[in-house]
Amino acid sequence: MKRKFTTLFFCLALLGALPAVSLAAGASDAAPQGALTAAEIRLEAGCAGSNDAASEFEGLEKGDCANEDGGLAYSELIVDTASFEACELEAEDKVADGFSGEDALPACVNPAPSAVSSLDGTGAVASLSEDDGMPEVPIVVNKSVESFINYFQTRGRKYFERWWDRSEDYMTMLQSILREEGLPEELSYIAFIESGLNPRARSKANAVGMWQFIRGTALRYGLRVDWWIDERMDPEKATYAAAKYFKNLYGQFGSWYLAAAGYNAGEGKVARAVRKHNTEDFWELASHKRPFRRETKEYVPKYLAALLIAKDPVSYGFEPAAYNDAVLYEKVRISQATDLRVIADAAGTTVDEIQRLNPELLRWFTPPNYPDYEIKVPTGTAQTLVENMEKLPPSRRIAFQMHKVRRGETFAKIARKYGTSVGPILYINNMKSAKYLKPGTVIAVPVRSDGVARSKGTKKDVAFVYMHEDFQS
Incomplete structure (x- = not known):
């Protein structure tokens, strides 16, 4: 046990997670040279930037490596628990108990500070309160920025146009949230180059959503990620989470360029680069062979190129965006x-429209144990939905249990065990075929009251769902 704790302590020290290793510390307190951050580990696992710009952006559109980090991993956040697994389980338990937002943050994770701080040139920490607001993103045009403007106008034009069209749906909302949070609206174009504003984007490193959060960071900033729902794919909630993250990044570095680099590569890597080279100038840091990888060196100029085009699209050969068509x-x-x-019928709309407005929903159902969950419906249909939901008969409300598949079990066997049929099981789990069922898979099973009694589960394992009458057992 002692050896295991010593190993964990050493790993935490390498990743810069221990509170004793602060940004204001001297060289003797810095992480050892050559130590990998969690972001670098994920890059080594196969999410490094492509050497070919066209393939890189094509991959991004398909959800490949839109951001190898997107934020902190649990290994960078734990401050008072003995294992990473315990921290993650604590977060999952709080979500399962119905907590959401900041109330769902596990005790083993540093909460996002209400005030942020930044480093000056001497390494001293200067206070920056939320009331002071945040400065705008400075615009620099150099050869690197011009090269990406040229790329977006030529070889990468078809990708940029696709993202530009998507901005009509989301950019108004993103910029409104950023302004509400006291941040410059220009940060919205970080999401532009992260995912092409695709709320369902997923990278090889399992960064998900428009803002490409990894799971640990999503939980840290109050997003729910479980079997039922992945709020990293909720554009509104993910943008609020990204805003909190950007406040912390700017507070740490006092520079939007370094904050953007930290968003891409991880703040630990950027902090070590600042200390090693004794500069807070991103362009100077990027001029060195190390410490940044090519993807991070290109991240800021790529972002600035997108921002410049967005501010004056006609001058760069693009049609102006029709923001009146926002979702x-x-x-x-x-x-x-x-x-x-049931929701679509009650609101007088289609299931496709409900799914389009709620990409975070992973199943055919809204999540259980989430009393504050709000479903998005087309404008003008909310009152109709409320009135019709109040009329639903109790017979439409059925119970279900979570079942872990054992070796040798089939859908038919599981259905018989719980007194239901295969069809409702496939439906509630959003599965199209009964052929493939792997041991260890956890599925939801609709049950009758007698099915609950026959199963080995307890009342605590049972939840209830309003299910469409066509699929009730």
Whole structure:
């Protein structure tokens, strides 16, 4: 046990997670040269930037390596627990108990500070309160920026146009949230180059959503990620989380360019670079062979190129965006798991529209144990949904249990065990075929009251869902 703790302590020290290793520390306190950050480890695992610009952006559009880090990993956040697994389990337990937002933050994770601080040239920490606001992103045009402008105008034009068209749906909302949080709206174009504003984007490193959060960072900033829902794919909630993250990054570095580099490569890597080269100038840091990889060196100029084009698209050969076509919706609180078909019928819309407005939903149902969850519905339909949901008969509310598949079990065997049929099981789990069922997989099983009694589960394992009548057992 002692040896295991010593190993963990050493790993935490290498990753810069121990609170004793602060940004204001001297060289003797810095992480050892050559130590990999969590972001670098993920890069070594196969998410390094492509050597070919066209393939890199094509991959990004397909959700490949849009951001190898996207934020802190648990190994960079734990401050008072003995294992990474314990921290993650604590976060999952809090979500399972119905907590959300900041209330879901595990005790083993440093909460996002309400005030941020930055380093001056001497390494001293200067205070920056939320009331002071944040400065705008400075615009620099140099050869690196011009090269990406040229790329977006030529070889990468088809990708940029695709993202530009998507900005009509989301950019108004993103910029409104950033302004609300006291941040410059120009940061919205970080999401532009991270994912092409695709809320369903997923990288090889499992960074997900428009802002490309990894799971640990999502949990840290209050997003729910579980079997039912992945709020990294909720453009609104993910943008609020990204805003908190950017406040912390700017507070740490006092520079939007270094904050952007930290978003891409991890703040630990950027902090070590600042200390090693004794400069807070991103362009000077990027001129060295190390410490940044090519992807991070190109990240800021790529972002600035996108920002310059967005500010004056006509001058760069693009059509102006029609922001009047932004995605509009209303939100209705759904206190218990409900079939999306039931919601669509009650709101007088289609399931496809409900899924388009709520990409975070991973199943055909809203999540259980989430009493504050709000479903997005087309503008003008919220009141209709509320009125029709109140009319739903109790017979439409059925129970379900979570079942871990054992070796040799089939859907038919599981259905018989719980007194249901295969069809509802496939439906509730969003599965199309009953042929493939791997041992260890956890599935939801609709059950009758007698099915609950026959199964080995307890009442604590049971949740309820409003299910469409066509799929009730």
